[in-house]
Amino acid sequence: MIPAAFDYQRADSKEQAISLLSEYGDEAKLLAGGHSLIPLMKYRLAAPGVVVDVGRISELSYVRDEGDYLAIGALTCHREIEINDLVLANTGLLAAATKQVGDPQVRHRGTIGGALAHGDPASDIPSAVLALRASFIIEGPSGEREVGADDFFTGFLETALEPEELLTEIRVPKVPNSTWSFQKFNRRAQDWAIVGASVLISDNQCGVGLVNMDSKPVRASLLEDAIVSGASAEEASELAAEGLEPPSDINASTEYRSHLARVLTKRGLQESGK
Numbered sequence: 548m549i550p551a552a553f554d555y556q557r558a559d560s561k562e563q564a565i566s567l568l569s570e571y572g573d574e575a576k577l578l579a580g581g582h583s584l585i586p587l588m589k590y591r592l593a594a595p596g597v598v599v600d601v602g603r604i605s606e607l608s609y610v611r612d613e614g615d616y617l618a619i620g621a622l623t624c625h626r627e628i629e630i631n632d633l634v635l636a637n638t639g640l641l642a643a644a645t646k647q648v649g650d651p652q653v654r655h656r657g658t659i660g661g662a663l664a665h666g667d668p669a670s671d672i673p674s675a676v677l678a679l680r681a682s683f684i685i686e687g688p689s690g691e692r693e694v695g696a697d698d699f700f701t702g703f704l705e706t707a708l709e710p711e712e713l714l715t716e717i718r719v720p721k722v723p724n725s726t727w728s729f730q731k732f733n734r735r736a737q738d739w740a741i742v743g744a745s746v747l748i749s750d751n752q753c754g755v756g757l758v759n760m761d762s763k764p765v766r767a768s769l770l771e772d773a774i775v776s777g778a779s780a781e782e783a784s785e786l787a788a789e790g791l792e793p794p795s796d797i798n799a800s801t802e803y804r805s806h807l808a809r810v811l812t813k814r815g816l817q818e819s820g821k
Contacts, residue, residue: 550588557600561686561715564601569688569711571597577713578602579622580657582649583665607660607715610634619717621660626651628659638719640727640747644675647729650737660714663699666706666763667739668794671731673700673764674745677756678727681719687712700763725749728815732807734798741799742807744787746815751775755815760808761791770812780821784813 556575558564568575574596578584581602587593601607607622610631617633628634628645635642648654648662648671662672663683676696683694687709694707701707708714731743740759744767747754753774755767769790773783793804 674756678754780816
């Protein structure tokens with residue numbers, strides 16, 4: 548339970564953070580709230596040579612109304628998102644998913660950017676940003692780029708971030724008149740989801756994000772298409788696991804996770820008015 552030896556660097560600005568990442572490359576890991584990195588380091592599943600602390604970069608903690616979307620700084624803590632009036636009024640699904648992250652202590656320290664950059668396929672928030680079709684602002688030595696949620700998660704604990712890049716902002720489309728539901732099945736309160744589902748119904752659009760149903764967070768695109776085409780919640784939910792490869796582990800078999808995906812998406816669609 549003791550991490551391997553590492554050097555510590557603290558960044559006071561995003562420019563300094565990017566400079567440190569460029570200097571140390573693959574040897575560096577970012578530390579924000581620490582709830583993802585520190586446990587991995589304690590078990591020596593991660594052994595960075597350098598830990599770059601970005602937790603005090605205040606310029607990356609904000610929620611702003613940018614017209615068609617909300618801009619959320621990557622270092623905004625979960626608790627702020629959970630209670631923020633702009634989030635509650637325009638992207639209630641994100642607030643609901645965030646409320647399920649850990650306990651109050653975790654939500655006061657953990658950050659949305661850290662949770663997303665970690666790329667955990669069982670994490671709560673990725674399902675919501677996928678359903679909402681959010682995008683991510685990534686900055687590095689070559690400048691800034693925007694990556695859609697569908698392209699951000701690339702594999703197990705892997706994202707589109709390059710070693711020298713920093714996730715700086717999440718852009719979430721405003722859907723004030725939408726209906727939505729966040730569903731999570733777990734053994735105990737605060738556990739990781741055995742399966743989690745975020746459902747969003749807005750105008751003629753349907754978004755359904757799933758976690759722990761593949762090696763990365765995914766959208767149930769066949770289900771979404773079925774709803775847009777007029778299928779009922781019961782009919783569409785039968786497609787929830789199609790084309791996916793749910794893991795099998797001590798918590799649930801592949802077959803059981805597929806069953807849960809159908810049950811949770813049906814429940815979510817019905818709660819959303821379908």
